[in-house]
Amino acid sequence: MAHQKVDEAEARELLTQIPDWSLIEVEGIQQLQRQYKFKNFVAAMDFANQLADIAEAEGHHPGILVEWGKATVTWWSHSIKGLHRNDFVMAAKTDALLDK
Template sequence: MSLLDAEAVDRGLAALDGWERDGDAIVRRLRFADFRAAIDFVGRVADLADAADHHPDLFNSYRRVEVRLTSHDAGGITRRDLDLAERIDGVVGEGAEPA
């Protein structure tokens, strides 16, 4: 899959909820009601990632989660990252807020 240029990444991010560009990745940081809610979200993301065969970097600290998407094999952001970000937005759930 080929890298997206900066304009294509910006257009893709504009259609997503709370994602931002961070170098050669897109990132979303969330805060949940408690640790269990955060871990449940990580599990939902893991299911989506396995189904897409595209695995994000996930960081969890108590009730905070950071999701970082990049296409390592392409060396940056591709359509796969934006597509998975959109699917992840669909499983964030109630009560999550930007961190």
């Protein structure tokens, strides 16, 4: 069964469960994005490495931009050029890393 993009109404509803995330559009593709703040580069990189482990285990990989004191994470499904329900699940799993 092929993955289906979420429609606008479903995306808005799912977004209420991950309120720190934003819907953005890049080159016509809807994506989820959030910036996380950290005390320094090493802490941001540690977070990115933990996220990489989760992404690899799920076989679904985000965009991660690590800078001094912050990491910007972007989720979307390349295969459907948009957002799938799984992207929202992965965003929630990304948030859960902060609770560890």
